[in-house]
Amino acid sequence: MGRQPCCDKLGVKKGPWTAEEDKKLINFILTNGQCCWRAVPKLAGLLRCGKSCRLRWTNYLRPDLKRGLLTEDEEKLVIDLHARLGNRWSKIAAKLPGRTDNEIKNHWNTHIKKKLIKMGIDPVTHKPLHQEANHIAQPAVGPPQSTVHQSLSSALRPLENCSSDELRSSDNTSIDEDPLMSCLWGEEVQLIDASWKFPSSDGYFSNTVASFWEENCEWFSDCHEFRIADLGLECLESMGNPDMTGKG
DNA sequence: AAACATTGCAACCGCTCTAAT
DNA sequence: CATTAGAGCGGTTGCAATGTT
Numbered sequence: 001m002g003r004q005p006c007c008d009k010l011g012v013k014k015g016p017w018t019a020e021e022d023k024k025l026i027n028f029i030l031t032n033g034q035c036c037w038r039a040v041p042k043l044a045g046l047l048r049c050g051k052s053c054r055l056r057w058t059n060y061l062r063p064d065l066k067r068g069l070l071t072e073d074e075e076k077l078v079i080d081l082h083a084r085l086g087n088r089w090s091k092i093a094a095k096l097p098g099r100t101d102n103e104i105k106n107h108w109n110t111h112i113k114k115k116l117i118k119m120g121i122d123p124v125t126h127k128p129l130h131q132e133a134n135h136i137a138q139p140a141v142g143p144p145q146s147t148v149h150q151s152l153s154s155a156l157r158p159l160e161n162c163s164s165d166e167l168r169s170s171d172n173t174s175i176d177e178d179p180l181m182s183c184l185w186g187e188e189v190q191l192i193d194a195s196w197k198f199p200s201s202d203g204y205f206s207n208t209v210a211s212f213w214e215e216n217c218e219w220f221s222d223c224h225e226f227r228i229a230d231l232g233l234e235c236l237e238s239m240g241n242p243d244m245t246g247k248g
Numbered sequence: 249a250a251a252c253a254t255t256g257c258a259a260c261c262g263c264t265c266t267a268a269t
Numbered sequence: 270c271a272t273t274a275g276a277g278c279g280g281t282t283g284c285a286a287t288g289t290t
Contacts, residue, residue, distance in 0.1 A: 038274090
């Protein structure tokens with residue numbers, strides 16, 4: 001037999017999170033760390049499924065999240081990475097500190113897509129739209145001519161139309177030939193979000209940060225429309241403690 | 249000021265891959 | 270080895286906020 005189910009669907013709450021629920025989840029994770037999500041709702045006293053808790057935490061409650069629109073540099077990076085990786089938002093997000101895959105995906109769909117179309121660039125292929133029209137009859141030979149990332153794209157095989165399997169099977173050649181792809185796919189690269197943890201055994205979190213949050217949690221009751229960065233909690237990132245990134 | 253349209257984002261859904269049994 | 274569930278991912282939806290008529 002397999003594992004226990006993550007949650008019984010009966011009695012599981014859906015929809016927007018309340019301030020009270022957020023508070024419970026934050027308190028639980030700061031106290032116990034990120035353990036198995038299946039157990040989180042029960043232990044934290046939430047009527048949510050573990051999946052919902054994980055999403056809420058990773059996309060909204062994590063204290064290292066940046067809020068607000070992506071900067072121009074971030075946008076450029078997203079466009080470049082999208083040209084190479086396609087819609088692999090988690091991979092893209094891993095290269096943007098403090099940004100989530102969901103946030104980048106949303107930003108892509110609502111802002112960047114439109115910008116590229118306005119510029120006459122196909123957001124899927126990253127090639128000029130007029131060229132796309134001719135593309136079927138006369139497949140383009142040679143590098144994409146996107147003005148946005150032509151310098152980066154020229155040496156690469158377009159990857160966005162490949163399946164995951166195709167991609168992985170082609171990794172050997174692509175990665176070996178291209179330093180950036182090697183960096184993106186390689187094991188050695190440190191993914192900013194990958195190591196984001198609150199080890200329960202970690203004295204720093206159980207003492208310093210947890211108490212910091214506890215002291216500052218009251219605003220949850222007053223204002224659910226909080227933005228962690230707005231409240232100055234990005235200082236957590238600059239506290240210089242290696243534990244904040246799960247290192248050390 | 250009201251009605252309607254559009255936009256932006258949080259959250260959910262369903263799928264795949266991985267790991268436990 | 271087969272089965273099952275967990276975790277994570279990308280796509281999609283629902284709805285509140287904002288803009289326009």
